[in-house]
Amino acid sequence: MIVNLTNNDTQIASGSLAEGLDLPGSDIDLMSVCNQIVVKRNVRDTKYVKHYKQPKKQTIFVMETDNDYPGFTKLRLIAAGDTFDATHESIEMTAQGLYLSVNGFLKGVKEQIQHVHLIPHGPCLTYSDQERDFAFCFRCTYLPYNAASWPMRYRRQWPSNFVIDKIEQYGCLIVPIGPKNKSDSNILWRLSFSMAEKQLVHSFNFTQLLCYGLLKLTLKRIINTNDDLKDLLCSYFLKTALFWVSEEIDIDTFQLPKLFCCFFLCLNKLISWVKTCYCPNYFIPEHNMFLEKITPDNNTMLLCVLNTLLVDGVERLISGLFPLTNRHNISKSECSFIKLDLLFYRISGSRVVRHMSECYNVQTLTESLRKSERSTFISDVCQYEYNRISKFAVQLLPPPIVINKEFDILNFYHRHLQDYIKTDAVSGWLLYASFYYVTGQYNVTLKLIDYVLSRCSPNMVNMEYIYCEERINSYTQNVHSKMTFLERMKIAVVDTVFYAKHSSLIPDELQLEVQYSDIGILPITMCHCLRYLCYNHLGESINRQQALRALHLRVREDCHNEFYRASDALTILGVCVELSGDKNAAYKCFHEALQCDYIICPSAELRVSQLVDV
Template sequence: MGLCRIVGTSQVVTMRRDMMDIFEIVYNRLKTSIKPFIRYSGSESEGFRMHGSDMDSMFWPDDHKVVWNLCQSHFYHGQTVILADCSDSPPGYALLQLLTPTIERKIESSLLRINNREFLSSSKYRVNMCSEVVPNSTQHGPCGSGVRFGIEFDCAHCFACDFWPPSASLWRNRCHAWPPPRVVYDIVNQGCHFAAIGHKSGNHEDKEWRISFSLAERKLVYSMDHCQFLTYGLLKLFLKEVINKGLSDEEKLLCSYHVKTAVFWVLQQNTIAYWCPQNLLECFWVCFKLILKWVYEGVCPNFFISQNNMFLGKINGSAQSYLFRALYVMYNKGYACLLHCASITSNIMSVLCNPGVFICTDQRSVISETEFDCQMFGEMYNLDSIVIIDLKICMKYLRFAEQLLSLPLTKYNFLMLQKLTASVLQRTAFILHNTFTNSGENKQKYIIDKLSCNMLKLAAQIGCTSDLLYIALFYYKTKRYAEALAVLRMTKAKFSQPYLAYTYSVSDRYMEAAGGQSWSKKFRRCMAQNIKLYNGILYIDELCREQDTSHGSSQMKHFFLIIPPFVFLQMLEVLCCRHVDAISRKQALEDLQLLIYQNEPLTVPVMFRDISWQILGICQQVTGNYQEALYSFQQSLQEYPFHGIRQATCERILKLLPYTSWSVDKL
């Protein structure tokens, strides 16, 4: 069924979750004293990758703890303790009183004094932390919303509480049929969080904090079987493509959180006897009727604190009447209302016309091995984004990765760890070299050089094909141009293979070479991914200016430059041949120019054309082709400013002006 392709098969969803889990474990283990904990929430963390799925992040300081009573404060000696007071707030909300001093400036500036007691203002804290992760972000509920690397996501800065809320104590007594006791135990033991937003109908909207169960909800979604997860996905599609179609964010009354809550209640109340693919439409219908009932009554009970009516202040009066009428029209159409879901119309039609038709959820029938590999490699690439540019943290990661290997990891955990380790080894090699290259004795320099080379070779052994380019880059950096060219020739031969896969695209010949092999071997042999140069690490002198500009961009602070591997290979070939062979240099420059001019999105994606034109201009400039370099820099300015390198481009153009006929007025 098409729904399985949109939502994901059980194997695909498991892969996404396992890779996300190991990323979070590693990130939080490497946390420094000034870095907050992070957990992902939202649709992507649950395993969805549908168009428009949100990637929400939760951050909280580990040295600030919320308690429900003073007795619990004894567990946190030397930490900042905050007391949650629910006595004058609606169900699901609380005031947070600071009991012990804080040294965090942004937290201190969020304090309000009420009756000689200091309380944290949610509105002040939200403003103070809004742009903490994403510069120039805007407020959206308790989150700062922004765009990084072309992806929209929300960041919520919270406070953690290790204890289960007293107001949610009755929830445990309701858990007879679902969720399983093990899940209930894990949820209660992990406590809750407080998000910086108050109740619109409360007495202290600007001061109140909402009790957040985001991590508990993620565990509940993980505990669903695949049919239940598909039902949840179908409801999300129906909400987006039918109920909220054409509405602005301000006009939307129902949200995906209401849909998720409905699925939770249906599961817990054991309303449906058989959750199976053949029964999928009935499962959808039961959940839809519950939402219709809630809208009619104007009450949507929070799953954990049922006294918290999530419709209060939003779905009432004329808005409630309007929404009920719209939903009732859909209800009268029966299952046929799903025909308005454009993405699955043909599949729903076949099921409606043939009620006994089997809804296929089998992995091998829904998605090919090639498609699965493509998704898996893309997931690995996206999650390889832990920003480590400190030698001590790099070494801490390598020790921790070794410890993780002794644990019972899933195959997807292992693959993600393999990718992260290759990336950290590469950064460690360059940081080591940069740290000791200008200091120490010759013997020490030799040892560091040998160690860096071995790290890069190990990274290439466990990484993908394009990781060979980091070895060539290191040889170029250390003026071993012949060795660098030898590695580049080897890499170019691998890149020319018809089975090569690049990030999200897999060739037709891929299965001929990779079919039946382990994923680890497929990744090493057949996969090429973008080159990431982390800002703060000196990789190559020719791109220093771009790294500095990108990292300090006023519009968007980037953590790394992302360069297509084919462009990076040609750049290194031009730069190496410049010192070795003038004839080969000319041919390498022509090959690079042809690559950029072809405008082929599969080799030079649109998002990375700003840096690709920039690299062409740099290569033309260092080889004395000033007029051509000027044109390339102009083209870089016209591309989508993904990397925020406009300032570097303008600086390079200004330096070229004396050698060209171009005028500064054209800049």
């Protein structure tokens, strides 16, 4: 709700975590639905196109499903909107009309975010470590014609009519990838039912959810341990089997005492599909999801493993899923409040807010949610979001250096900064230090930096990297259940220091870094940068040299730890090195910043060119 309040596109979370399963290897994928593009099921529907947020003429495509590839569709252009160029390379011209090109669309997306290193991963783009996928897609508010019979299909008690109606009203998503077995599939897009599937999983009872977890663990810990089989099945096939079984049997079968009975029903369903090399999509049964994946040439060994699971029974299954060396972890799990905290840190994240009105809209929404929420934890999360949005609001204010201190605007600075320092241990204090730096109060800045460094203990965790055993242990040692969630964050968590595009709080020396984009710096790294800049202004050469040496060591540590914004750290190091007079070393820093994975600091290239010109 908060993210989609501040962005033109609609963000949807999919993947295991979004469905409600936090298992080893569970991930969360982000789908960004482009609201500027309208997709209709047929031409007749286009006359109803009107969007209260889009007063301009919209770009409209109509779906043309392919009988040979029922899980895919073409998108034919029937109206080019005010901001869409029909001659653009994302459009492919055919004898039947103009169609949206998959490759052209993805190329356009990558061009819009050139400073981010994303590689194709199925229908998504992802970082090189493939930890989080980003899918850019479109929505049709109707189910496609070849799925139109799904709501009326005969079933027992599941899913409920309420869920069916909700799915039908939402429609489907369309993602940029064609069928693997068709070489010229550049204008075929995959029909996605991610939102529908999330609704279905959220409608599961407890036993269905446990069964889903068992199926996923079976794939990860038994089937995929065989190198010859690990690329044949995916968790999506197992989820599909569970959907079909849930629909076909009495829902009362899904009761806890019958958990393994339900599991083996799903296994039997999967075995029958592997035998025939045909896995029917839950919404479009004519779509064989095994096509070009499981064939008579490779299904024999997979059938052997699946049948062995069936024959060996429950005890062997449990021993395979939970080896004796890990059994103690089942009963010795983290306290529930720790699990909740870690889950929030793992999935939290939001879009950058660019307008002050959006900041106030978010704060109004979160305050309303907080007052209506009975859960203390969720109430604290709402308060956290309220405070966190202040880091955007404070940087959208006019630069404090040009403001007469008699004006109330300085009160806004202090109000937003005081809200933001409540989010975690130090990042808000560093923005406060930046405020005093840009107003020329260097000694105050240095005192705040000393305070921040005194709070940054080695066993604190960063929200970007909290989900590993070492950091979980550190977090567990630092907090206890009698603290509120906000109190736990204040003593145990540090967040990246974020400077928004055109930030009013960025030091003058780093203005170029926010001219075209945002930057994110780890707290200790930013401490040493600000310390160097202060000593540079104060003319304290020895302290300045020590601060630069500390900054250099810290940036090298960021690079060693593969911080996803290491390019930003290398760039600010280069700026400080250049200020010290060592242009060759500065050039090396900027050049190295351009070679980083993940997010590239756009100003690094400008800094390099400036040095070359000199």
